[in-house]
Amino acid sequence: MAVSSPTREQLSQLLPLDNAELDQILSYTRTLPKDQATRHLTDLLGDSPEAAKFIQAFGEDSDVKVATPATTTNTIDIKSARHSAMDNKDPSTDDPPPSYAPPAGLPPALTPRPTSMVAAAKHRHTNKVIEAAHVRARDEQEMQQALQNLQYQYGIYNSDIEPEHGQVFRENMSPRCASANVRAARKWNRYGVQDMWSRAVMYPGEKAYNDNPNQTVFSSNPYRLRVVSPFGYGVSTWGGVSRPVPCYHAQAIHQSIQLNNSLNQEAQAKINDREPKLDIWDKKALDTAMANLTVNGKKVNGEKAPMSRPDEKRRDSTPAVNAALEKPKASRLSSFRKSIGIKSSDERAVAKVEKAADKGNMLRDEILAEENGRWPDEQWRYIVAVYQDKVGMTGKIAQLRAHQPTQYLHLLRAGYFEPIPVAWATQASNPLKFSIEASSGWRGITPAWRGYEDTAEERLYWVLNHREGSVGMRMKPDFISEMNMARARMATAVDPPPLYFSADDTCHLQHTSEGYSKQVMPPPFHAYDRPETPTDDTMILLDVSGSMDFDPVRPIYEQFLITRWTPSTQPKNKDVAKAIIRRFTDAMANHDHQFTGYDLTTFSDKATFIGSVNHRNLNDMWHNVRLGGGTRVMTGWQKVKERHFQKHSESATYHPVYGWQAGPETPMLRLLLLLDGEATDMDEFELDLLGLSWAHVTIFLIGVDGCPHHHRHANELQRIGDVNHHVSFVDAQGNTPERFVTHELLKRHLGYDIPLREFTEMEELPAYSE
Numbered sequence: 001m002a003v004s005s006p007t008r009e010q011l012s013q014l015l016p017l018d019n020a021e022l023d024q025i026l027s028y029t030r031t032l033p034k035d036q037a038t039r040h041l042t043d044l045l046g047d048s049p050e051a052a053k054f055i056q057a058f059g060e061d062s063d064v065k066v067a068t069p070a071t072t073t074n075t076i077d078i079k080s081a082r083h084s085a086m087d088n089k090d091p092s093t094d095d096p097p098p099s100y101a102p103p104a105g106l107p108p109a110l111t112p113r114p115t116s117m118v119a120a121a122k123h124r125h126t127n128k129v130i131e132a133a134h135v136r137a138r139d140e141q142e143m144q145q146a147l148q149n150l151q152y153q154y155g156i157y158n159s160d161i162e163p164e165h166g167q168v169f170r171e172n173m174s175p176r177c178a179s180a181n182v183r184a185a186r187k188w189n190r191y192g193v194q195d196m197w198s199r200a201v202m203y204p205g206e207k208a209y210n211d212n213p214n215q216t217v218f219s220s221n222p223y224r225l226r227v228v229s230p231f232g233y234g235v236s237t238w239g240g241v242s243r244p245v246p247c248y249h250a251q252a253i254h255q256s257i258q259l260n261n262s263l264n265q266e267a268q269a270k271i272n273d274r275e276p277k278l279d280i281w282d283k284k285a286l287d288t289a290m291a292n293l294t295v296n297g298k299k300v301n302g303e304k305a306p307m308s309r310p311d312e313k314r315r316d317s318t319p320a321v322n323a324a325l326e327k328p329k330a331s332r333l334s335s336f337r338k339s340i341g342i343k344s345s346d347e348r349a350v351a352k353v354e355k356a357a358d359k360g361n362m363l364r365d366e367i368l369a370e371e372n373g374r375w376p377d378e379q380w381r382y383i384v385a386v387y388q389d390k391v392g393m394t395g396k397i398a399q400l401r402a403h404q405p406t407q408y409l410h411l412l413r414a415g416y417f418e419p420i421p422v423a424w425a426t427q428a429s430n431p432l433k434f435s436i437e438a439s440s441g442w443r444g445i446t447p448a449w450r451g452y453e454d455t456a457e458e459r460l461y462w463v464l465n466h467r468e469g470s471v472g473m474r475m476k477p478d479f480i481s482e483m484n485m486a487r488a489r490m491a492t493a494v495d496p497p498p499l500y501f502s503a504d505d506t507c508h509l510q511h512t513s514e515g516y517s518k519q520v521m522p523p524p525f526h527a528y529d530r531p532e533t534p535t536d537d538t539m540i541l542l543d544v545s546g547s548m549d550f551d552p553v554r555p556i557y558e559q560f561l562i563t564r565w566t567p568s569t570q571p572k573n574k575d576v577a578k579a580i581i582r583r584f585t586d587a588m589a590n591h592d593h594q595f596t597g598y599d600l601t602t603f604s605d606k607a608t609f610i611g612s613v614n615h616r617n618l619n620d621m622w623h624n625v626r627l628g629g630g631t632r633v634m635t636g637w638q639k640v641k642e643r644h645f646q647k648h649s650e651s652a653t654y655h656p657v658y659g660w661q662a663g664p665e666t667p668m669l670r671l672l673l674l675l676d677g678e679a680t681d682m683d684e685f686e687l688d689l690l691g692l693s694w695a696h697v698t699i700f701l702i703g704v705d706g707c708p709h710h711h712r713h714a715n716e717l718q719r720i721g722d723v724n725h726h727v728s729f730v731d732a733q734g735n736t737p738e739r740f741v742t743h744e745l746l747k748r749h750l751g752y753d754i755p756l757r758e759f760t761e762m763e764e765l766p767a768y769s770e
Helices: 005-012 017-031 034-045 049-059 078-087 119-121 128-137 140-153 175-188 191-201 248-276 285-289 319-327 332-340 346-373 378-391 392-403 406-411 422-426 455-465 479-490 573-593 618-622 634-647 680-692 708-724 738-750 754-762
Strands: 537-542 554-560 561-567 598-603 607-613 654-655 659-662 671-673 695-704 727-733
Touching: 005 017, 005 049, 017 034, 034 128, 034 191, 049 561, 078 455, 128 406, 140 175, 175 191, 248 406, 248 479, 248 561, 285 573, 285 659, 378 392, 378 654, 406 708, 422 634, 455 680, 479 708, 537 573, 537 634, 554 708, 573 598, 573 618, 573 671, 573 695, 573 738, 573 754, 598 634, 607 618, 607 634, 634 659, 634 671, 634 680, 671 738, 695 708, 695 738, 708 727, 727 738, 738 754
Parallel strands: 537 598, 537 671, 671 695, 695 727
Antiparallel strands: 554 561, 598 607, 654 659
16 A cells, blocks of 8 residues: 555654665555554654644544454464465465475475565564664764763773763863764764654563652653762862762662562563453453353343352352452442442453453464564565574464463563574674663563673573573673683683694794683583584684774783773784684595685674685785774674585575574584674674574684783673584684684584694695695
């Protein structure tokens, strides 16, 4: 249905979106029943007079139609998703050839009916979370970058500390004031975006808040009076810039952690209590219970209730309805109360159950509409079902849908139950890159969102805590725990085994040190993933962000506050990475005799395919490596996946939203990933790997000697490796024993415990032929 220009123009005054996005919002809203369309627009636009006028005019539009959601199964079951496509297939239809072929070797009975590529590409689903995310993503990355620039200008090295409110306005003569004031103005203008996002993700009964300094008396921000400022109380800035105080910063961290935990528990308990007491999926039982409701001995539908003994149980009512029907004896004043309009206990019980039934029906319809909108055909549902099975969430998702439908709907709208859309990998900002700031009111998706850094980390830990086989809650460590564990790990470093000494290691060639730095020894190797086979595809993904070319420095802490940086006498990270790639490719060539080399892809803010590297051409290929930019591993990961599936496209399928899907005959991708720190989208990368069984990733983490940041990231990688056996890692700090690192990397990359003698033979220069 075409969208009229006047309606679009009116909406554009309320939402700063382009015409295509406005058309998408209007088209989606027209598919909803009138009451749901009104509620949807209210959640999206707010309750201003202009918004109310638009919503009223939209509701009176004769084009608004009531959509009847199709009935679906209670869960997305893999077997039913596979077979239903064949059961529903009409042999008389004359569909065009499938645009993406089914996996080779898959029996026809297990192959879902493919969807036309054109139809799938044109399909656009939206909801209030998606629409709010579109608006928020417009300047999310710019605001985060502006904060980092401001922190750098003011000498603030902790990412959790923002320059004090009002400080920038007191420095009228400072050249830093202009950029700070610009960011403050943009932050002020974003309060409307924040309110829109909050309305989209809040659960029933919750209230939105922000950190607007002008809202003091009536602010509902729980952090404002319960968490101290890192700058302290009444600190004078006369003649200088205020600086964070270590003791106040530590106190603020402790208070924030305690408040986060308290508010998370309270929020989770509240939404659990607000879940429907009636089974919204058992309509027959609900109708039976409603039919048995009585008022003064008469059924609600006008029939006389059958006589029953006082102690006789209503066997056909649900426990919730039985509880609602418990009532005291009628008092002598019941007639008087009725005459003046006061409802009797029977009438109140009936009204309560009817209200619960109406809410349950509405919630069920919203879930069905969202499911049908997100997954419009059997191909879509098949991919989603396989993803849920690979991640290990099928049972938990079914339980949520049956018993906690309110929470299920919220997570469903945010895309928690499906693969990450392939387009998100190259976007500067997407719904998995949104920052979560509890003290400022920037909310996450789950009820217990406080304490996470961004929405990707929140979703990652939600998945880890709800997979089949999870034992207990896998809680994200708070900042203090992370620092304590990092320092404890750093204290376990020992001298590397002397038999791995090599005079041509980078640190010796550059004379940065007389010996190696102490290293944290990796745990003994255990082969969890299957060993390498001749058909496996080895590739290399290299971080080329700006820090790879920096002179190594380590932070100096006072309690938890970084006060300065000090140089570290060790080679640059780019030199260590090149040396490890050379040793790794030489050993691999001796192992699998693939002397043509291995695909090398680099990434920073964008990804670049360098080519196939081997011992002879590595130096020439290295001239094409460009250093600089941020660390967005998903851009490189997407490029690597494209290269892998271009080689093996005959055994895989492609979906326009979820990207490549491996088939049973698709060779395994074995990736060596070299990093020198935590990527900004590392949680998104780890989340994507949880749903894949065709890739094994071995990570080499390069770090500065004695740096807690390095060991924090190493601990995080260890936690991921413990739950995902397709991921393993080796780390090194300072002056690196390269032979030792290469041996450990090869064990994990090839999937078996390589004896030292075999490793020594693999180190010999390959016999390249002209």
